[in-house]
C-alpha cells in the first residue's frame with residue numbers, strides 16, 4: 543500500500559512527465575517510511591525502596607520513586623479489573639482477588655508491601671514463591687492499571703487468620 547507506484551502495473555506511469563514529480567514524492571515518502579526508527583525500548587522502572595523496611599541508622603538507601611500515574615482513578619480501576627481477568631490473575635488469586643491457590647490481594651495484608659510502588663514491583667518483576675513476572679507481558683501502563691484496581695478494593699473490617707509459615 544505504501545508504494546503503489548512500485549507495483550508493475552504502475553511502472554509505466556513514471557515515464558509520464560506530469561506524474562514524474564508525484565512519483566518522486568511518493569517514493570521519497572516510502573523511503574522515509576522504511577527508514578523510520580524502531581520505537582524506543584521502554585526502560586525498566588527504577589528499583590523500589592520499600593516503605594515498610596527499617597533503615598539501619600534511620601538512613602534510607604538510594605532508590606527510585608515510583609508514582610502511580612492514575613492515583614485512584616475509578617475508570618482506570620475498572621479497566622484494571624478487566625485486565626486482572628484477561629491476564630488470568632484470578633486463576634491463581636481468585637475472582638475479586640480474594641485468594642485461591644495464591645494469596646488474597648484484597649485483605650489489606652501484604653507480604654511484599656501494599657504501597658502502590660510495592661504492588662507494582664510484585665506484579666512487574668514477580669515474587670519468588672510462585673508469582674510470575676508480568677512486566678514484560680503487560681508493560682508499565684498495564685501493571686499500573688492493575689495496581690489501581692487492586693488498591694481500589696475495599697479492605698474488609700475483619701479478615702481470616704492466615705499463616706505464611708512453611709509456604
Ligand code: HEC
Pocket residue numbers: 626629630631632633634635643644645647651652653654655661664665669670671672673674676688
Ligand atoms: C501461577 C499463579 C499466579 C498467577 C497467574 C498470578 N499470581 Fe500473583 N502471586 C502468586 C503467588 C503464589 C504469590 C505469592 C508469592 C510469594 O509469596 O513469593 C503471588 C503474589 C502476588 C502479589 C504480592 C502479594 C503480597 O502479599 O505482597 C501480587 C501483588 C500479585 N501476586 C498480583 C498478581 C497479579 C496482578 C496477577 C495477574 C497479572 C497475578 N498476581 C498472577 C501466584 C500467581
